Amino acid sequence: MKHVCAVIFILLLGTVPSPAQFGDLSQRLGIGKSSTLPDTKLAAGLKEALQVGTANAVKSTGRVDGYFGNPAIKILMPDRMRTLEKGLRAVGYGPQVDQFVLSMNRAAEKAAPAAKKIFLDAVLQMTFDDVRKIYSGKDTAATEYFKTKTSEKLAATFRPIIAKATSEVGVTQQYKQLVGRAQSIPFVKAESLDIDQYVLTKALDGLFYQLGQEEKNIRKNPAARVTTTLKEVFGT
Secondary structure, X not given: XXXXXXXXXXXXXXXXXXXXXXXXXXXXXXXXXXXXXOHHHHXXXXXXXXXXXXXXXXXXXXXXXXXXXXXXXXXXXXHHHHHHHHHHHHOOOHHHHHHHHHHHHHHHHHHHXXXXXXXXXXXXXXXXXHHHHHHOXXXXXXXXXXXXXXXXXXXXXXXXXXXXXXXXXXHHHHHHHHHHHHOOOOOOOOOOOOHHHHHHHHHHXXXXXXXXXXXXHHHHOHHHOOOHHHHHHHOO
């Protein structure tokens, strides 16, 4: 009822919206995006889009420099260690700090490929109701769906991979060395930190960020719709 009243109000003002303006108005009024495609076609297209998007997100993060070379998701020194970082750099330990940062990113890059199967399972478990909500939702509705459905499994899967990687690339050892050196610097407090948990959290944050970017791209960029089904579903 409120939608009808709002449109009547606009017409009474004597201004008839253009089709583009009406579409924008509908979105703001909460009418939302809809599709005349049958559920089976819509589900096939959306699931195909999500398989493409998740594969791209995993591929872009699960490689050398997937995190370290991407400023948007690069794992930096924890906020609580920024004072420590400044103190160490001030006394000539900048290269060691840089190596520590690189090591954390390498650990995340080793864990990312394990997300592929977990994402695929979540896609296959989607219901028609899930599909409709994601299709008519925000630009990152699918990403939010994956956060809800996969975060716990991803964390459980990533944790041992990151623990092994931090050991192999020397993250924990480097952290202990940095803290040890910081203890000799006046006025610099070195706090204890669970490095594996920190890397895990940032790895998941970065992965979902990339997934969100992929989702936006498929929704908005025709060139990203690489199959006939994607063009049909997202071109409506």
